[in-house]
Amino acid sequence: MSLLPADAVQPQPETVDPLEIRRRGVKRLLLTLPAYAAVIGVLWVGVSLGVVSALPVLVLAAVIASGLAGFYLVLRAGVMTRSADPLLAFPQVLFNLAISALWYAIADNLRGAALLWLSLVIVFDMRRLPPRQVRFAAGFSLLALVLVTAGRALLHSGPQNWPLEFFMLGLPAVLLPVLMAVAAQARVLRRRQLRQKEQMALALEQLRQLSIRDGLTGLFNRGHMLELLDAEARRTQRSGRGFSVALLDIDFFKRVNDGHGHAVGDAVLRDFARLGLSVFSQEPDALARWGGEEFLLLLPGATAQEAAAALEGLRAEVHAHDWGVHARGLAVTFSAGVCAHRPGDAPALSLEQADEALYAAKAAGRDRVLVGGEGERAAEAAGPRIDRRPAGADAPRLALAASAATGEQAEPAAVPRRGGPWQRLRDLPMIGLDERLRPFQYMCLLSGAVYLACIAGFLGFVQPAGMLDARQTHLFVAHNLIGAFAPSVLLRLPMTARLRDPTFALAQLLWAGTGLLVAYALMPGIGSVILQMIAVCVVFGLAVLRVGEALILGLYLIGALLLVFGLRWASSRSGIDLRLAGIEVAMSCVVLWLLTVQSLGFARSRERVREEKRKLAEATGEVNRVLMHDALTGLFNRQHMQHLLERECGRHRRSAVAFCVALVDLDHFKRINDGYGHRVGDEALAGFAAAAREVLRETDVLARWGGEEFLVLLPESEPVASGLLALDRLREALAARRLCPAAPQLQVTFSAGVAEYRPGEAIEQTLARADQALYAAKAAGRNCCRVG
Structure with missing residues (x-):
């Protein structure tokens, strides 16, 4: 069990500054200005060339x-900072859609360009x-x-050209679901990145x-307390205001x-530890577990007498505490x-000096507080004490999410699938497909639907109109059939399913764009x-392409489009208004480049998500490592060992x-700390752990x-x-090495108790028998092993 303060690890509710919301909203609005300026600029070029009426452009610009x-x-x-949509994203989307409809209504010669603007609006805003x-x-x-x-x-x-009108209306009806699906992919990516x-x-x-x-008490550990001591000493050197330290040791622990x-x-x-926090919780007081049953107290700005008085208050709390809830007749005191x-x-x-005062307190009979350098004396009892403990200071332990061990925190929880006929119909193309590949298959089905709609347009409108x-027509139909079904076939091939991009997305989009x-x-x-x-080709690439691929696709489509227009201009084909076509191509290039920029942003976001997921996996892995290992020796800690013991019991059953x-x-370890110091x-301890890892079997767990x-x-x-032989090997190894470079004359020995697990008994009983055997070894003179 652990006692890390819960308020130290719980995510704090995010408080967004209204000024920051206003700044973000204005910045986002200003980012759209170049797009608006480019569109109006291209339209005004059309006005100057005489292919676009000035009045519609002026009306559009005014709106x-x-x-x-x-x-x-x-x-x-900032009047909307408290609303659910403080950035006004939804009103701006509706405004842009209204502009597209207005453009479609008043610009006779460039109505198709309004649909290009529609694609840009959906991609930029709807995500x-x-x-x-x-x-x-x-x-x-x-509807508009x-x-x-x-x-x-x-x-x-x-007279109206109704086939063309219906064809142009049918195009948004087919493409809007595609654009919505891509926007949904971008929305999922954004949520995943935030999560x-x-x-x-x-x-x-x-x-x-x-x-x-x-990990056990939730107090500061020794390493952090040393940092606090160094920082406080530097502050004292500058300001001249002193501080006091106290070493506490639980008597006869x-x-x-x-x-x-x-x-x-x-x-x-x-x-x-809880009692200590109840007395010494006010900043900047700090209490740390120093080692074993020893604790270190730092009291900035306090004299030794003030610190002793406060510790007397802790003694009163310890005396008043009901220790019998843990074991009948148990009483606990401490010396400081x-x-x-x-x-x-x-x-x-x-x-x-605090250590010397501690041992003077022990020598004087324990259960007392002594000030270093003043000899033995009883500190005056502290006066009435105010409980300064912050709410949650003794809250229960930190619990990591179970998914931390896998590094897959970024994935949303699985949603139970409905068993309705629509769900079964939608899942039909997914039969036999790996779960990882299903998002690719959905995109393949979506693109296939667009290809089939194009085939319907060729057969129902283009060929009857005599355009091909x-x-x-047959060649275009064959081209679209390949594009509609080849990706799904490639996705199910074993050799392509293992690739990073099993659908060859860039090749698909280049195939579609070329056609x-x-x-x-x-x-x-x-x-x-x-x-x-x-433009829809670039939109499709938003969800799947990497940075280099997005740039290749955008530049290829813009360059090829300009080349086709240049060839058309050079051929001077009759019946074509090249000036109007030039305005359309210019508008298309602007939209294609803006979409390419968006695609680059999406690709970089996906790369950041992957990198953040990798870092998150590393961070959670490090958290788990710290949770399972002792910081000083690198061995498993007690909590994790308890878990391994339970698993071993299950394996035995x-x-x-x-x-x-x-x-x-370790024999007479207290003498080592007292005579040579804690370092x-x-x-x-670290040397013994290293020796044990070298001598014991790989299957043994320490x-x-x-x-x-x-x-x-x-x-x-x-x-x-086996048990005694392994420990004897370890004893021989310890006798042949010196564990402490700072004290080369120090010889470390150990006593051990071994017990075999008996079927049906609790692991605590096995540990108790091992504990009894350990103390039998100590009673026999130490530096030996006994079987319990």
């Missing part, structure tokens, strides 16, 4: 300018909207085009907390573990040594419709394979059980045949 000015004033004033608003906007745009067509028919008395950023922030905060806190077991010992440490740090002294000197002869460019060269009468289809556990305790003690105690899990072993 755009007034609309943008209105949005700017509303966003700048920011929820699905319901996207569906509403798509229905609104289609229908009403505009009907209105034009009523207002114009002349991964939140999870990354949480994982990093968890990792930070785990790196500075003790070894007897608690020996007499009541390690579970009770852990509970005592956790309760002691206090030292006031003097400016200019090293923190290590103050710690040494039968041979050309459309040939169609544009052969069928100038429906050039505006074909230009709209070319299934296969009846024997296993043993061995409790190992040498840490070196001894964990730091607590303080100077270690637990060894010996799978498929019996106590005498």
Whole structure:
């Protein structure tokens, strides 16, 4: 169990500054100005060439300018910052769709260019909207085009080319679902990126907390407390204001573990930490677990006497606490040594003086607080104490999400599938297809539907209108059939399914774009419709292409389109208004480039998502590593070892394979810390862990059980045949090496108790027998092993 403060790792609710919302809204609006300016500029070139009437362009420019000015004033004033749509994304989408409908209504010669603008609006804006608003906007745009067509028919008395009108209306009806699907893909990408950023922030905060806190008590760990001490010493050097430190040691804690077991010992440490936090929770006081049953207290700005008085308050809390809830008759006290740090002294000197005061308190009978350098004395009891504990300071432990171990946090939870006939019909093309490839298959089906719609247009409108002869029509139909079905076939091939892009998306889009460019060269009468289809090629690439591929597609389509127009201009074919066609091509190039820029942005976003997912997996893996390992020795910690023991018990119940556990305790470790200092003690612990890893079998599992105690899990072993022999090898290895470079004369030995797991017993009983055997080894003179 862990006691990390819950408020240290919970994601805080995001508070967005209204000024930041206004800034983002205005910035987003200003980003659209180049697109509007380019469109009006191209149209005004058409006016100067005499192919476009000036009045429609002026009306369109006036509507755009007034609309943008209105949005700017509303966003700048911030009147919508508290609304559900503070950036006014949905109103701006409807405004742009209304502009497209107005353009379609008043620009006789360039109505097809309005459909190009429609593609740009959907891609740029609709990815920011929820699905319901996207569906509403798509229905609104289609209804507006229908009403505009009907209105034009009523207002114009002349004959109407109804086949062409229906063909141009049918194109948005087919393409809007495609654009909506691509917008949905972009929306999913955006949500995934936001979700991964939140999870990354949480994982990093968890990792930070785990790196500075003790896993059992939730207090600061030794490494972080050393950093705090150094920082406080530097601050004292500048300001002259001192601080006090105190070393606390739970009296006779070894007897608690020996007499009541390690579970009770852990509970005592956790309760002691809670009591400490209740007294020393106000910033900048800091309490840390220093090692085993020792704690270190930092009190900035406090004199030694003030610190001693506060510790007397903690003694009163410890005396009043009901320790009997953990074990009948259990009583806990502590001893403490206090030292006031003097400016200019090293923190290590103050710690040494506090350590001397601590051992003076122990020598004087324990359960007392002494100030270093003043001899033995009883500190005056602290006065009434105000509980300064912040809410949640003793909250229960941090729990990581189970998905952290897999690094797949960015994936949404699976939604249960409905069993209706529509769902079964939609899933029919997915039968036998790997789950990873299903999104590709949906895009293949979508593109296939567009190809089939084009075939219907060739057979139902283009060929009857005499734009192509039968041979050309058959070639175009064959081209579209290949494009409609080849990707799905490629997707199911074993050799392509393992590729990063199993559908060859760039090749598909180049295939489609090339066919459309040939169609544009052969069928100038429906050039505006074909230009709209070319724009859709780039839209399709938004969801699948990488950065280089998106740039290749955009440049290829723009360059090829200009080449086709140049050849047409050079041929001077009769019956074609090359000036009007030039305006259409210029408008198309502007839209294609803007879509390419959007595609590049989408591709970079996908790369960031993949990179953030990789970093998130690394961060969560590091969190798990910290959760499972002891920071000092690198061995498994007690919590993870408990889990491994339970698994080994389950394996024994299934296969009846024997296993043993061995409790190992370094002999007279307290003397090492007292005589050589904690740094040498840490070196001894780390050195023992390194030696044990080298000597024990690869299948043996070693964990730091607590303080100077270690637990060894010996799978498929019996106590005498394997367990004792393994520990004897370890003893010989320790005798042949020096674990502490700072104290080369120090010889480290250990005592151990081995117990075999018995069928049907709880693992705690096996550990208790190993614990009894350990103390039998200590009673026999230490530096030996016993079987329990």
